[in-house]
Amino acid sequence: xxxxxxxxxxxxxxMGQEVILRCVPISNHLYFYWYxxxxxxxxxxxxxxxxxxxxxxxxxxxxxxxxxxxxGSNFTLKIRSTKLEDSAMYFCASSxxxxxxxxxxxxxxxxxxxx
Amino acid sequence: GQNIDQPTEMTATExxxxxxxxxxxxxxxxxxxxYQQHAGEAPTFLSYNVLDGLEEKGRFSSFLSRSKGxxxxxxKELQMKDSASYLCAVLIYNQxxxxxxxxxxxxxxxx
Numbered sequence: 001x002x003x004x005x006x007x008x009x010x011x012x013x014x015m016g017q018e019v020i021l022r023c024v025p026i027s028n029h030l031y032f033y034w035y036x037x038x039x040x041x042x043x044x045x046x047x048x049x050x051x052x053x054x055x056x057x058x059x060x061x062x063x064x065x066x067x068x069x070x071x072g073s074n075f076t077l078k079i080r081s082t083k084l085e086d087s088a089m090y091f092c093a094s095s096x097x098x099x100x101x102x103x104x105x106x107x108x109x110x111x112x113x114x115x
Numbered sequence: 116g117q118n119i120d121q122p123t124e125m126t127a128t129e130x131x132x133x134x135x136x137x138x139x140x141x142x143x144x145x146x147x148x149x150y151q152q153h154a155g156e157a158p159t160f161l162s163y164n165v166l167d168g169l170e171e172k173g174r175f176s177s178f179l180s181r182s183k184g185x186x187x188x189x190x191k192e193l194q195m196k197d198s199a200s201y202l203c204a205v206l207i208y209n210q211x212x213x214x215x216x217x218x219x220x221x222x223x224x225x226x
Contacts, residue, residue, distance in 0.1 A: 031212065042218045043158065043202065048211030055211025091157055095212070103148065104214060106157040 002026045004107035006092050012113045013082055021077045021110045023092030032075045033093040033104060034067065036060070043091070049075065082114045117141045119217035121203050126223045127193055135188045135220045137203030148214065149177050149188045150202040158202055162188065190222075198224045 005024045013019050025032050034046040048055040049067055066078045075094075079086055089111050093104040118140045127133040139147070146165040150158035164170050164179035164186060176189040188201055200219040207213055 033213070035214070043204075043214075043216040045213040045215065048213055050211060056209055056213055058213075089155075097212075103160040103163065104212075106150075106159070108157050 002105075004092055004094055004105050006090075006107040006110050008110060009108065010111045010113070012115065015084060015114055016081050019079050019082055019112065021079075021090050021092075021112070023075045023077070023107055024073050025075055025092065025094030026096075026105055027073070029094035029096050029105070031055075031095045031097070032067075032069070033095075034077045035091045035093060035106075036088040037091065037109075038085075038088045046077075079112075082112075084114050087112055087114045117205075117207075117215045119203055119205060119215060121201075121217045121220045123218065124221040124223070126225060127190075129193055129195060129224055129226050131193050132189065132191050133193060133222065135190075135201050135203075135222070137186045137188070137217055139184050139186070139203070139205050139217075141205045141207060141215060143207040143209065144181065144205060145208045145212065146206040147177075147179055147186045148204045148206060149175075149186075150204060150216075152200045152202055152219065154200075161201075193224050195224050195226065198222060 007022045032049045037043045047057045047061045064080045068076050089109045091109045092107040095104045121137045149161040152158045162177040169178045174191045179186045202219045203217040204214040
């Protein structure tokens, strides 16, 4: 069964450093998403992406965040200058459609720890 | 604003039936999803409702009433491996589809 993959599984970084989280969505999917989950809290939407553009972003997704699809397979989330409060599990997801009942498939996540 | 409420935790016995409720008030609605999440893992899809009524999928069923802003997930013949967090999420499509999640219900299945 096709799956979304993410690397690395765990990233430790110092405050103020830049990090890039990588995702490979399912190959025939066209819509890509990033979510985050702070430990013990709910899953929160960050951004959706389609046709090489951001479709929608949340209030959390400020100027410190950016997304990119640098090639035909990878989808990345960059945090320019990490803060302690960016420590969370970051999930990438993809779907074939965006407004139908097609489920969003989640990757295993990258645990980001900012020290 | 977006508001999705579900109980924080529930306990049930192996072999029993449990119902997890979810109420929502959101700025849009394009369907309601239920996901299962084990600790430290990604959410995995369980069910989807867009029209009112019951959707059955093996041991899992989900119900939706759009007029009441209410859904429930029914788990039958509970197994120990069903111990997990169950997430209610509303799909909202504006420019791009996004899932708005509730806090999750931590279900403990006891022998």
